[in-house]
Amino acid sequence: MMEVVLANLPALQVLLPLLTAPICFLVRKNGIAWLLAFVATLGSFVVAINLFEQVSNEGVLSYTMGGWEPPWGIEYRIDELSAFVLMLVSGIATVTLAFARKSIAKEIAPQSFALFYTALLLCLAGLLGITITGDAFNLFVFLEISSLSSYILISFGKDNRALTASFQYLIMGTIGATMLLIGIGFLYMMTGTLNMADLAARLPEVMDTNTVRAAFAFIIVGLSIKLALFPLHIWLPNAYGYAPSTVTVFLAATSTKVALYALLRFIFTIFGVEFAFGEMPLQFILIFLSVLAVFSGSLTAIFQTNIKHVLAYSSIAQIGYMMIGVALISVAGLSAGILHMFNHAIMKGCLFMALGCVYYRHGSARIEDFKGLGKTMPLTMAAFVVGGLGLIGMPLTAGFISKWYLVMAALEHGLAGAVIIFSVLAGSLLAVAYIWRVVEAAYFQAPGNDEKVEAPMALLIPTWALALATIYFGIDTQLSVGAATQAAESLMGGTP
Amino acid sequence: MLIATALASVFIRDLFAVIMVFGIYSLLSAGFFLNLNAPDVALTEAAIGAGIAPILMLGTLALTRKKWDPEPHAKKSTHTPLLPLIVVAITGAALVYATFDMPYYGDAEAPSHTHVAPRYIQESGQEIDIPNMVTSVLASYRGFDTLGEVFVIFTAGIGVLALLGFLSDGSGRKYWQFADTASLRRHTVLHVIAKILIPLILLYAFYVQFHGDYSPGGGFQAGVIFATAFILYTMISGLQAVYKIIKPELIYWTMAFGVMLYGVTGLVAMFMGGDYLDYNALDHHDPIHGQHMGILLVELGVGICVAAVMMSVFFNFAGRGIRLPEDTKEGGQ
Amino acid sequence: MSVVLGLFNYWIVIALMMTGFYLVIATSNLIKKIIGLNIFQTSVFILYISIAKVKGGAAPILEEGTELYANPLPHVLILTAIVVGIATTALGLALIVRIKEAYGSIEEDDIREKGGTT
Incomplete structure (x- = not known):
């Protein structure tokens, strides 16, 4: 039994949440459905840790689905980057599920709980499937699983606007996915293969063709929609703003991160650095758009009254930072980007969970709800402040580490580097502005009601787990920086 | 055209x-x-x-x-057609640009025909031994994609259920009859034709399901055709009549059963010593037989799941038919 | 001349794709958007199936005496994609029904006036 499990870890990584989903749907009993979902997610986190260790000891892992060797069958391929992302996603999912139980009780009708967990599991399975697969078309299929389930998750939101937000995301997401499909089709046309490693090996021969260039453009644009890269981000604020708190936590901390992963996979592994940045003007475009993303995201965030929207726009800015790191095309820059992806997932998770706590007590998360929360919900607010400091990039928080590495990487780049450093600093100042508004309301304004209404422990524990993680990864950087650097090195080194 | x-x-x-x-x-x-x-x-x-x-x-x-809204009033749209036109023109230009280095249409020497595909064409006869290559590739070589796609369908089923199904409102009321089709019930001719057609459609669905190894067809097509028969019946006789034959609960169980049949077949292969979905492991003495068994089971899983989801989706739309607007969730925050 | 003949099929497909794409982003009616999405996707399917075509080839079902077959792989991919497409369509339509119930309209402009976010 144990041997079978150990030999099939890569498959189980995805299958655990995937196959638990239908069971969860049938059970209908809310408690059991939650327990099932939690156990499946925890299980896949354990698997991910295991895989991460295996990869760092033994190098790239390959697993063949159906026993057909690639490129004829579908291959699961795990390198340093995918192992790192798998661990991040399943870890965040575990904490989110711990948080979900109490949180959705206030936001979703009880008879939909089981459906909610089913959709959440499917979404998780989809995201893990994107990360682990070594096959371009398989990536599309799992992208659709995760997308469809996230539309469902968003539509669970209480506000009617959740429906329109979900619809808008559905339209944009499907356009993105279809563009990805066109791109993959072109690649197949030119190389005759769908396996990523095989594509990487066969592409150089046909690199200098219009078709491959167009394929590249379509894939980048398609994935950028999922990533919410400026200016393709318009679906994100509403989707995050009106979804149930749990969903916002989950999507903010995982979905865009996985899209970034897929983008890295296509740019670095399949097309290769030389093609992507040598032949296409990608570097300039990416840096330009990312800097714009940082400014427009941060500036818009300042003027929002719904704090969920503030954080959503801040996400757009943070995605900008990640892409800046990527666009520097150096090991240092890339590892800064990957590192920020990791740290941002934790910080944003923490912040959105704190919002979820506020929502739990007040039924909304507008700026006026925060009045005096420093007194009435001290623990929640403290976690919010920790996350906020991380977002600003204060030393001793995870946010500082990734921005530090980003600035260090930018220093190697002359004038472009100066622009980048300037925008990182300016972005941080703007972050101070939008976080300060909340802090000011919470600590310096009188509460409407002096009663202590701290959120229940079931919500506080997961929130604080992420808050502590924010601090921990700001002090002990061995795991995060080590893994990010390794991943960056393997990406820059060519095929996985 | x-x-x-x-x-x-x-x-x-x-x-x-x-x-x-x-x-x-x-x-x-x-x-x-x-x-x-x-x-x-x-x-x-x-x-x-x-x-x-x-x-x-x-x-x-x-x-x-x-x-309350008989005609969609043709208001002046604020959408200017210019921006979309530009976006479309750029995308279209990129696509046309791409075509110039493509292998010509129908060219047998194109890379897509010479690299991976020949194995399916030349070897599937020995490795899997069913004539329909599409079925071999679908269910075996790329079986995991197909598992993914069954889950996509399942996800859609869950989604429609969450959005429109009786589970989505707390009133506890359950099954309505399809208001719009009630009028069709008086047409005797339609009834007779439908009564003849429906068994034929069901029969054809089974044919497509089990003959998929030899001729075009398989789980998806069969599932959809099967569901169509019930949809036709619903249109003629109303939702209540259908729910007398199949309880919604049963459809939901079959939905999950279909995907699980697929998933568990893979797991069984795994526990018999193969990789996930490696049907060769299903029969250690005769791998070809293992392949046949595996493909039969997963195609059945696909068929069951697709049929159940399609019915569930349609019934949820139909069931929404006569619900009153007040039943929907409260507006605003 | 052969360029035109060899690529003509793809150009038709592109024209179709762009028609669908235009419909998605230009119309304000939600149902029409979904239809546009379907046309867009269906044309991508045609693109894939055109890739699979081999002149003089038969349908990919093994038969004695036939040497040349169409490429089965794109067929499989498109079977998958069709199913993904109908899944998206079903979900989108369900959302439309709920949006209508919530806002009383399926025109983007009306919905926006009533505080929606499309």
């Missing part, structure tokens, strides 16, 4: 007509697929694109045009 119908959908204002035109478009593409030697795809596109999709669209149309 295709272009004409596609363009028509842009210019026609009446939604009903647009949906019909779309149905024709799908049917034409199905014909085109057949012409391109892709009978499996043609069958699926005909059943889904020209069958289920327009039915659902019409259902939506029926649900969204209610008494």
Whole structure:
């Protein structure tokens, strides 16, 4: 039994949440459905840790689905980057599920709980499937699983606007996915293969063709929609703003991160650095758009009254930072980007969970709800402040580490580097502005009601787990920086 | 023809007509697929694109045009057509640009025909031993993709259930009859025709399901066709009559059963010593037999799941038919 | 001349794709958007199936005496994609029904006036 499990870890990584989903749907009993979902997610986190260790000891892992060797069958391929992302996603999912139980009780009708967990599991399975697969078309299929389930998750939101937000995301997401499909089709046309490693090996021969260039453009644009890269981000604020708190936590901390992963996979592994940045003007475009993303995201965030929207726009800015790191095309820059992806997932998770706590007590998360929360919900607010400091990039928080590495990487780049450093600093100042508004309301304004209404422990524990993680990864950087650097090195080194 | 119908959908204002035109478009593409030697795809596109999709669209149309809003008022749109036109022109230009280095249409020497595909064409006869290569590739070589796609369908089933199903409102009331079709019940001729047609459709569904190894067809197509029979019955006799035959609960169980049948077949292979979905491991003495068993089981899983989801989706749309607007969730924050 | 003949099929497909794409982003009616999405996707399917075509090839079902077959792989991919397409359509339509119930309209402009976010 144990041997079978150990030999099939890569498959189980995805299958655990995937196959638990239908069971969860049938059970209908809310408690059991939650327990099932939690156990499946925890299980896949354990698997991910295991895989991460295996990869760092033994190098790239390959697993063949159906026993057909690639490129004829579908291959699961795990390198340093995918192992790192798998661990991040399943870890965040575990904490989110711990948080979900109490949180959705206030936001979703009880008879939909089981459906909610089913959709959440499917979404998780989809995201893990994107990360682990070594096959371009398989990536599309799992992208659709995760997308469809996230539309469902968003539509669970209480506000009617959740429906329109979900619809808008559905339209944009499907356009993105279809563009990805066109791109993959072109690649197949030119190389005759769908396996990523095989594509990487066969592409150089046909690199200098219009078709491959167009394929590249379509894939980048398609994935950028999922990533919410400026200016393709318009679906994100509403989707995050009106979804149930749990969903916002989950999507903010995982979905865009996985899209970034897929983008890295296509740019670095399949097309290769030389093609992507040598032949296409990608570097300039990416840096330009990312800097714009940082400014427009941060500036818009300042003027929002719904704090969920503030954080959503801040996400757009943070995605900008990640892409800046990527666009520097150096090991240092890339590892800064990957590192920020990791740290941002934790910080944003923490912040959105704190919002979820506020929502739990007040039924909304507008700026006026925060009045005096420093007194009435001290623990929640403290976690919010920790996350906020991380977002600003204060030393001793995870946010500082990734921005530090980003600035260090930018220093190697002359004038472009100066622009980048300037925008990182300016972005941080703007972050101070939008976080300060909340802090000011919470600590310096009188509460409407002096009663202590701290959120229940079931919500506080997961929130604080992420808050502590924010601090921990700001002090002990061995795991995060080590893994990010390794991943960056393997990406820059060519095929996985 | 295709272009004409596609363009028509842009210019026609009446939604009903647009949906019909779309149905024709799908049917034409199905014909085109057949012409391109892709009978499996043609069958699926005909059943889904020209069958289920327009039915659902019409259902939506029926649900969204209610008494208090008889005509969608043709307000002056704030959408300027210019920006979309530019976006489309750029995308289109990129695509045309891409075509210039493509291998010519139908060229047997194109890379796509010389690298991975030959193995399927030349070896599948020995490795899997069923004539329909599409089935071999679908269920075995790329079986995991197909598992993923069954889960996509399952996800859609969950989604529609969450959005429209009785589970989505707390009132506890359950099954309504399809208001719009009640009028059809008086047509005796239709009844008779339907009574003859429905068993034939069901029979054909089973044929497509189990003959998929030899001729075009398989789980998807069979599932959709099977569901169509029940949809037809619903239109004639109303939702209540259908729910007398199949309880909704049963449909939900079958939905999950279908995906699980697929998933568990893979797991069994895993515990018998193979990789996930490695059907060779199902029978250690005769791997070909293992392949046959595996493919039969997963195709069955696909068929069951697709049929159940399609029915569930349609019934949820139909069941929404006579719900009153007050039943919906409270507006605003 | 051969360029035109060899690529003509793809150009038709592109024209179709762009028609669908235009419909998605230009119309304000939600149902029409979904239809546009369907046309867009269906044309991508045609693109894939055109890739699979081999002149003089038969449908990919093994038969004695036939040497040349169409490429089965794109057929499989498109079967998958068709199913993904109908799944998206069903979900989108369900959302439309709920949007209508919530806002009383399926025109983007009306919905926006009533505080929606499309």
